[in-house]
Amino acid sequence: MSIETVKTSTRSTQTTKANFNQALPLHIANLICVRAGKAMPFAREQMSAIDKAPIKAPVAVDFMGLTTDEQADRRHHGGPLKAVHQLPVATYEKINAEFALKVRIGTLGENLTTEAVNGLPEMDETTVCIGDVFQYGKDENNGTDNNSDSVQLRIVQPRRPCYKINDQIGQFSKVPNIASWVTKQGIAGWYFEVERAGIISADLPVYLIERPYPFATLDKLWQLSNSKEKFEAKVIKPWLAIEYLEESWKVVLAKKIEKV
Numbered sequence: 001m002s003i004e005t006v007k008t009s010t011r012s013t014q015t016t017k018a019n020f021n022q023a024l025p026l027h028i029a030n031l032i033c034v035r036a037g038k039a040m041p042f043a044r045e046q047m048s049a050i051d052k053a054p055i056k057a058p059v060a061v062d063f064m065g066l067t068t069d070e071q072a073d074r075r076h077h078g079g080p081l082k083a084v085h086q087l088p089v090a091t092y093e094k095i096n097a098e099f100a101l102k103v104r105i106g107t108l109g110e111n112l113t114t115e116a117v118n119g120l121p122e123m124d125e126t127t128v129c130i131g132d133v134f135q136y137g138k139d140e141n142n143g144t145d146n147n148s149d150s151v152q153l154r155i156v157q158p159r160r161p162c163y164k165i166n167d168q169i170g171q172f173s174k175v176p177n178i179a180s181w182v183t184k185q186g187i188a189g190w191y192f193e194v195e196r197a198g199i200i201s202a203d204l205p206v207y208l209i210e211r212p213y214p215f216a217t218l219d220k221l222w223q224l225s226n227s228k229e230k231f232e233a234k235v236i237k238p239w240l241a242i243e244y245l246e247e248s249w250k251v252v253l254a255k256k257i258e259k260v
Helices: 003-009 011-020 089-099 163-169 178-185 218-226 233-240 247-254
Strands: 026-036 059-062 084-086 112-116 133-136 151-158 190-196 198-200 205-210
Touching: 084 112, 089 178, 151 198, 151 218, 151 247, 163 178, 218 233, 218 247, 233 247
Parallel strands: none
Antiparallel strands: 026 112, 026 205, 059 198, 084 190, 133 151, 133 205, 151 190
16 A cells, blocks of 8 residues: 555544644643552453543653553553553543443543644544654643643553553443454544652643654554555555554554565
8 A cells, every 4th residue: 555545544633643743842732630559350350440530639640650550451541651541531422422331431441531722633543643752731831940840741652552541441231342443443542651740630731842753643543554455565664653652553564564
């Protein structure tokens, strides 16, 4: 598949995304909720902290994530490259519309929920890019104040939905495999690496302060990864050169290069 095919299929995405391609730092959203969870008995005789509850007080964030947040399965969840999870509200709207459900925000394990400001689009898979750095809170020097306690987070990978989403939503429905549907839609949110530790709380402004790879939207990454077709090397190689993209995604993409 050629690069022109990819460009055509994502033209509407590029039009929307251009709203973020302005002088930085750019106030793009407000943080309206911060959530954390405790490991508790879950389905299949396992533990899980997927169900997150709102945190009312400010909470510290270090390189492993929110200090009050837990992950029961540390092999597949948590760690520096999955330190903080953000999920668009639109994901719930799409799930509920598709399956006639009423799944509430926080059910799928996200830590952060934002709301767009200044007429800009919401933070979602069509508007954020791999490598983007967001600052949650304001400091005096546009993100360069080393004494600030404003958290800075960098997007390093989309979230891959697992069976626990099925078990979690299965408490409310008989839908067999919502995780697979979410994967195909590419609407599972994203994981951050912590660039600067600090304190986070609801009602903070959210600034886009760095965008090194403006082509690398998450919806385009999902499109390439989910495709059964092969692509010209010039489509894939720019992704393999992204410093901040988590390595397992590069392995998937490398296999998508068509052999000449």
